Amino acid sequence: MSETPASAPVPPASPDGRKAPRSQDGTPRPVTPGSQAAEGTYRTQPVSFVRRGTRLQGRRQKAWDDHAATLAVDVPRHIADTSVHPEYVFNAAAEFGRTAPLVVEIGSGLGEAVVHAATENPGKDFLAVEVYTPGLAQTIQKIVAAEIGNVRVVQANAPEVLGTMLPAGTVSEVWVFFPDPWHKTKHNKRRMVKDSFAPLVSRVLAPGGLWRLATDWSAYAEQMREVGASSPDFDNVHDGERAGAASPLTQARLTGVDREQSDEPDTDGGWAPRFDGRILTSFENKAHKAGRVIFDLTFRRK
Ligand SMILES: C[S@@+](CC[C@H](N)C(=O)[O-])C[C@H]1O[C@@H](n2cnc3c(N)ncnc32)[C@H](O)[C@@H]1O
Missing domain, CATH: 3.40.50.150 (Vaccinia Virus protein VP39)
Incomplete structure (x- = not known):
């Protein structure tokens, strides 16, 4: 069983007025700096990231x-x-x-x-x-x-x-x-x-x-x-552009690459052409x- 170190900081009260989490005995529950609780609990919206390695070498x-x-x-x-x-x-x-x-x-x-x-x-x-x-x-x-x-x-x-x-x-x-x-x-x-x-x-x-x-x-x-x-x-x-067979959404539905396969075309469109100021990053290359x-x-x- 993991224990919270005695020196772990106590969370501040939320700036939006919500109460900081408390233990059963009513004392403020400590959080580990950089943890999900430290990042996510005290904001009005859940954050879109999980803190990964912060160390540099x-x-x-x-x-x-x-x-x-x-x-x-x-x-x-x-x-x-x-x-x-x-x-x-x-x-x-x-x-x-x-x-x-x-x-x-x-x-x-x-x-x-x-x-x-x-x-x-x-x-x-x-x-x-x-x-x-x-x-x-x-x-x-x-x-x-x-x-x-x-x-x-x-x-x-x-x-x-x-x-x-x-x-x-x-x-x-x-x-x-x-x-x-x-x-x-x-x-x-x-x-x-x-x-x-x-x-x-x-x-x-x-x-x-x-x-x-x-x-x-x-x-x-x-x-x-x-x-x-x-x-x-x-x-x-690009409202209405690239609808039907030209739509990347139709393509994704037909191939079922990341969703349930379906032959329903995307009749709305609205997709932009590839922005030519956007280079192929290693992330996109993997995709x-x-x-x-x-x-x-x-x-x-x-
Ligand atoms: C999937 S990666 C894509 C990176 C880059 N745009 C690319 O195309 O290669 C998403 C990035 O968004 C960052 N990120 C996620 N939520 C963020 C937030 N709320 N504020 C700033 N950066 C965030 C992540 O740390 C991650 O590096």
């Missing part, structure tokens, strides 16, 4: 030690080490030393897409939002190797970055590529792209700004399409090799 550690001070946004924390203090506001002009269109990639993983895009688009600035420490360190390595000055990384829970950290209406594009699918029904609520996420994206986007999404899970793709369609703030740039179908969506902020 070798070149990743060196990249972090040498460059985090300049490339990683120094965020005041709130209730957890991936949390952003609600009063903190990011100043892009001060950070990049110029005013340029800002692209925000949510869940940037190993930084493949954002560093490639930043290299191709020196006139734009990029913010990579990720919780996974080794991914952030690898992104920093790539930024340094590419010798580019237009990317910053931030280690933070994305809804907080969109909800308070970024000033409203200041972002030209938000990218969410291959978010964790949480495909089991009991885990669906942990998906990042859901109805409550759309107002956060719309808050930061300038009018006409684009929200680009990609996934290799057909049920999540349908959910994303629905989230965009039911938001009053967005238009689907292709497994015969999975890739879905792209683009919504425009009204």
